[in-house]
Amino acid sequence: MRTSLTLFLILFTSISFGQNDQDDKEYFSIEKGTWSLEADFSINSRNDDFFNPTFSSDSKDFNFSVSPKIGYAISENLILGLGLGYGYSKSEDENENEQILRTTSSTSNFFAISPFVKKFFPVSEKIAFHLQGETRFAFGKNNFENSDNTERESRNESIFVGIRPGINLSLTKNILLQANFATFGYNYSSGETDGIQNSETNSLSFNFGSSSFIFGMTILL
Template identity: 25%
Template structure:
């Protein structure tokens, strides 16, 4: 899917101001730091006569409990709409709430590799015409990534979702859960975000 990432505009703005920062200021994290991370994206893709629009928003807040380890909480929202002009539109939406843990290899430096573990509860809904189906589930994932400070407080972050597990169960009596395990090494599995460190 052709993704249009709003964070790219902020990234360009941040990079354009790097030279305005003090030469000794490279950012980095330390024990006790509090930070907020967010990513937002939307995209549109067309298959023959079918058009798919999608929007995602994922904010989170974290805290460094030690020199290398950060923990935090996250929220997420996703919505998509598929239409072909003939049959009923298909609308999908989902909310997630969870927690994460991150290990930074060189947290005090401007650039650092990191690994992240996540776990979240998800609640979703699918609408086809007047019909509606709800589902609940659990998601767990492991993702390596990188963090790069473009100023003392602003960093760009990228993660690739290598391993993930998801279980989903429709919200009605007698429904059975569906389990999925995924190994993602494609460019579509890379997630970009912006991190702000509070001083």
């Protein structure tokens, strides 16, 4: 949290001084008619083993997600866009206790669509803040089974409406490095198992912690 506050103060100071000199020099600009391409990608694999004379366990997890985005500058420093997302995860667990083996496995798939609008606020020629307003619709399915031949299927849906502030660094005329460092918004989610709804959540939150930091790259065309 202390690191987040320090970064915020540095950024606030930069924008204060930058605004004073903005009229006297060139500043960050994305021209009307520019296309932008972004992509977030992650992959993770983990294997945990534990054993002693009477008990042993083996857990395997694999996660993959990708989220491409495309945008169009409808005016200077204002981008309207659309993002798509897909994620896949699989987990397997084996537990052996007193020579009795029990296994469980689950697979999940989710899809998301997120229209957004992003406004840039120039600080200098190379640096700009942005505010991104977005709506995210996501839905997923999970299949579960174990060694007792028990099978279950669960589905979940979620909606997020909110804003994400961030900062951008122009490496070249066509490449930006960006970082979102907070989220504020409303989230609704619901879930059902075997066709019966069993969960529903509403929340309004502001997150300024490390979990809200998202780094990426933008290509301008």
